[in-house]
């Protein structure tokens with residue numbers, strides 16, 4: 001399987017290079033040249049399989065020919081053995097026809113573990129034999145950093161630098177990053193927003209000298225392996241609810257559009273779906289786009305669902321590329337214009353294609369609070385603010401057919417202050433991480449300046 005850049009100015013690469021390289025050298029995102037297909041019959045058979053087996057099959061479709069199937073199966077089994085629930089992503093029913101997919105049973109209690117645990121094992125598998133050392137630079141709106149640190153801490157061939165917006169993430173989120181004692185991990189509190197952090201990461205990747213000096217790699221959801229790993233739970237949850245015979249709808253709390261785009265990928269691979277509802281908080285760039293066809297950056301507002309405080313959704317470029325029938329020149333033009341002006345009009349045909357599957361809803365802080373309270377009162381389930389945004393959004397959508405699966409992206413104990421403030425109940429950390437608040441922390445503080453941060457990364461990688 002070859003991977004092409006959405007901007008068309010970079011040579012195509014294989015799976016391994018797409019994974020280790022992160023962003024394509026022309027600033028675009030890698031996508032597979034064609035979407036691998038899984039037959040309805042095989043999808044139906046997923047119902048009887050352990051999660052790790054389905055993961056090996058789905059991810060294997062993208063790694064075709066570059067990673068031995070037996071090795072990938074072993075990595076998937078190891079990765080998903082770190083989850084504290086044997087189903088890995090269990091479904092909980094909230095109402096007739098409404099389910100939440102609990103994506104938070106991994107080591108850092110957020111859905112990003114699902115992809116990161118397999119990604120870290122892929123890196124080990126690929127870098128070790130090449131005797132190659134890489135530096136992973138990631139911007140985090142809170143959960144990517146924790147998941148990356150949990151997955152990569154202590155690994156021999158990788159150093160990790162996690163940039164997070166100072167004061168914009170919860171204490172528990174921060175502690176999942178900053179309490180790692182291993183010397184291959186560095187955490188940086190940046191005086192700025194998540195979008196600032198992400199922009200600095202993009203600049204670092206465009207700096208060829210830095211890129212080579214530290215063998216830079218990225219595990220943000222621009223990394224296609226993450227998308228592939230996240231497509232897996234669309235299959236497992238849909239099949240548990242009667243797919244492929246029965247169409248299922250999904251509602252996904254969205255920031256960088258990685259998770260929701262993974263649903264699109266599962267659909268393109270052959271999984272029948274009714275809709276994907278993209279739920280945002282008041283940082284509503286995606287919700288507005290799917291309703292109006294205009295992709296326009298707004299100001300970032302801090303909310304109680306900080307992992308979604310994003311106003312430029314990296315993975316939207318991949319959907320745009322598909323929407324314009326894979327016209328790389330048009331995609332490059334549009335996203336260069338977006339970088340300049342902060343606005344793009346989605347061409348009418350591309351917008352119509354997006355609307356075949358996607359809808360968007362944005363949810364206020366007040367509705368998020370009301371949903372946490374109502375869900376607790378009506379079901380006894382405590383849900384985190386990101387999940388609550390999606391539960392609220394699906395309640396306002398009129399055209400979701402079939403059972404609805406809400407992606408529950410974080411354990412409520414990851415946001416204890418917000419949950420307690422909303423409903424008066426403080427969620428408890430699961431037993432395995434109960435001592436998190438007493439572990440010592442270690443991080444540096446830097447201004448949101450690309451040159452300063454690039455120098456820091458270079459020094460850490462070389463030190």
Ligand SMILES: *Cc1c(COP(=O)(O)O)cnc(C)c1O
Nearest residue numbers: 143255256257258259307409410
């Ligand atoms: C990262 C994250 C999201 C947003 O996921 P995207 O793939 O960026 O859209 C939602 N909820 C939580 C808890 C997250 O950590």
